[in-house]
Amino acid sequence: MVGEAVEESPYRGIWVVAEKEGEALAPVVLEMLGKARQLSDSLGVYVKAVFLGESTEELRQELVSNGADVVYVTDDPRLSAYNTEIYSKVLGDLIEEGKPEIVLLGATSTGRDLAPRLAQRLGTALFTNCLNLEIDEMQRQLLATYPVYGGEYFQTSVCPKARPQMATVLPGAFRPPLADPSRTGEVETIAVEINDLEVRSKVLKVVSEEARPEVPLDKAKMVVSGGRGMGDAESFALVEELAEVLGGQVGGSRGAVDEGWIDEEKRVGLGGTQIAPDLYVACGIAGAIQHYAGILDSKFVVAINRDPNATIFQVADVGIVGDVHEVLPALIKELKETV
Numbered sequence: 001m002v003g004e005a006v007e008e009s010p011y012r013g014i015w016v017v018a019e020k021e022g023e024a025l026a027p028v029v030l031e032m033l034g035k036a037r038q039l040s041d042s043l044g045v046y047v048k049a050v051f052l053g054e055s056t057e058e059l060r061q062e063l064v065s066n067g068a069d070v071v072y073v074t075d076d077p078r079l080s081a082y083n084t085e086i087y088s089k090v091l092g093d094l095i096e097e098g099k100p101e102i103v104l105l106g107a108t109s110t111g112r113d114l115a116p117r118l119a120q121r122l123g124t125a126l127f128t129n130c131l132n133l134e135i136d137e138m139q140r141q142l143l144a145t146y147p148v149y150g151g152e153y154f155q156t157s158v159c160p161k162a163r164p165q166m167a168t169v170l171p172g173a174f175r176p177p178l179a180d181p182s183r184t185g186e187v188e189t190i191a192v193e194i195n196d197l198e199v200r201s202k203v204l205k206v207v208s209e210e211a212r213p214e215v216p217l218d219k220a221k222m223v224v225s226g227g228r229g230m231g232d233a234e235s236f237a238l239v240e241e242l243a244e245v246l247g248g249q250v251g252g253s254r255g256a257v258d259e260g261w262i263d264e265e266k267r268v269g270l271g272g273t274q275i276a277p278d279l280y281v282a283c284g285i286a287g288a289i290q291h292y293a294g295i296l297d298s299k300f301v302v303a304i305n306r307d308p309n310a311t312i313f314q315v316a317d318v319g320i321v322g323d324v325h326e327v328l329p330a331l332i333k334e335l336k337e338t339v
Contacts, residue, residue, distance in 0.1 A: 009140070011101040011163040014040050017091065018051040018063060019082075019110050025062055027176065027218070028106035032169050033067035034177035035133055036104060039142075042135045045101070046070060050094065052079045052087055064185035066177050071185060076192040082110055084117055090192055092121040100164050102142055104133075107168040115168050124162040129271060131173045131293070132156075142167065147270045147290060172218050172274025172294075215249055217266060222248025223277045223298075225268050227291075228255030229284025229305060230324060236261040238328040239283050245335045251275070253285045269294035284324045287312030304328070 014036045018029045029049075036047045049068035051059070063071045072094065078086060091114075095103060103118075105111040107129050119126035127144035131154070134143040142165040145156045159165045217223065224246065226239035236256065243250045252262035254269060268275055270290035276297035283304050285291060292315055295301065303316035306323050313319040320327055 009101065009163065011099045013045045013098070013100045014043070014047050014102040015095070015098070015100040015104070015164075016047065016049045016068070017103065017105045017111070017114075018049050019106065019108065020053070020059075021108075025059060026106055026108060026171075028108060028169060028171040029063075030066045030176040030179075031171070031174040032104045032106065033063065035169070035174045036102075037067035037177060039102065039133060039135050042137050043101075043140060048072065048098070048100065050091065052090060053082075054080050060187050061181075062179070064187075065179040065181050065183050067183075069185050071187045072190050073187060074190055074192050076194070078194060079192065082114075084113055086194060087114055088117040088121055089194065091118055093193065094190060095122060095164060101140060103164045103166045105166070105168050107170045111168050115166065119166050122164065122166075124164055124166055125159040127157060127159075127165075127167040130167045130169050131270070133167060133169070141165070170270070170274065172276075217249050217251055217268070217273045218275050220249040220275070220277050222246050222279045222281075223251050223268070223275055224248055224281040224283065225251035225253060225285060226256050226261070226283045226324075227253035227285030228259060229286065230256065230261070231284070233259075233261045235325055238324070238332070242281065242283070242328055242332055242335075245332055246279070246281075248277070248279070248281075253291050254288070255285075282312050282316070283328060285312055286310050287315065 016032045016036050019026050040047045046069040047067055048070040049063040050072045052074050055073045060071050060073060105115045115126055127146055130144050130146045132145040136143060141158045143156055143158055144167050145154055148155045224239055224243035226236050230236045230239065240250050251266050251268040254267060256262050257264050257267045267273065268291060270293050272294060274294050278299045280295055280298040281302045287310055301316045302318045303312040304320045304322065304324050304327050305312060308321045
C-alpha cells in the first residue's frame with residue numbers, strides 16, 4: 001500500500017551515469033544531477049556520479065559543483081570509446097557492489113543503447129524517456145512519469161520490488177542546477193576488471209561526426225518549426241528559409257519527421273527536444289500535446305495555421321490564420337526587406 005513504511009533494504013543512494021557531448025559534459029547530465037539532488041534530500045542519501053572514460057579535473061569538479069557527493073572515475077584506456085559490452089559489464093559490476101536504490105541515465109543515443117542492456121544484466125525494470133521523477137518517501141519508491149502512445153498520454157509507474165530502480169531522462173526535462181564551485185566531494189578511481197577474451201566487439205576507429213549546427217536546438221534563441229501542414233518537402237523549405245532570415249534554427253513536429261522532411265534529431269516535443277527559445281514560430285503545426293510539452297518554456301510563440309481551431313493557437317502569443325504557402329513567402333519577403 002502506498003504510504004506504508006517498508007523494511008530496511010541494503011540499497012541506498014542515487015547514482016547518475018555521466019557522459020560527454022563533444023569535450024564537455026552532456027547537458028542532460030547536469031539536469032539529472034539537479035533532480036537527483038532533490039530526490040536525495042527526500043530520501044536522506046548521497047548522490048554519486050559515475051563517469052567511464054577519460055576525465056579531467058575540471059570535469060570531475062563540475063560533477064561535484066552540480067550536486068554529486070561522490071564521483072567514480074576510471075583510468076582504463078579501454079573505456080575511452082563507448083562500447084556497450086564493456087560499459088554494461090563495468091557499470092553492472094559497480095552497481096552490484098555499491099547497491100544504489102536509483103540509477104539515472106540520459107535518454108541520449110548512448111543512454112538508450114546502454115540502459116536496457118544494463119537493466120537486463122541487473123535483473124531490474126527500466127523506465128524510459130522520463131519527463132518527471134518524484135519519490136514516495138515512505139515506500140522509497142521512484143515515481144517515474146513518461147509519455148505513452150506516441151506522447152498522447154502520460155503514465156506514472158513504480159518498481160515495487162526490483163532494485164535498483166532505473167530510468168532514462170529526456171534531455172530538457174529538468175532545469176540544470178545552479179553550480180556551486182565551492183562544493184566539495186570525493187573522487188574515487190575504480191578498478192576495472194575486463195577479460196579481453198570475453199569482449200566480442202572492439203572499437204577500432206572513431207570516425208569524425210558530421211558537423212553539427214552552430215547552436216544546438218535546445219540552446220537556440222530563435223526556432224522555426226514546420227509540421228505536416230506544410231504539405232511536402234518542397235514547401236518545408238520555406239521553414240528553413242524563414243529560420244535563415246531570422247538567424248534561428250530549424251525544427252519540426254513528429255508529423256514532419258514521419259514524412260521525412262526533417263531528421264529525428266530536429267524533432268521538437270516529447271521524445272525529441274525540449275526547447276526554450278526567445279521566439280518560437282510554428283508553421284503548419286496543429287499542436288498535439290506532445291509538441292506543446294516541448295515548447296512550454298518558449299518566451300514568445302507565433303503560430304501560423306489555416307485551421308482557426310488548431311490547438312496551437314491556444315498557447316500562441318500571436319496567431320496567424322492563413323495558408324502557410326501564402327503567409328511564409330510574404331513574411332520572408334518582408335523580413336528580407338526590413339531586417
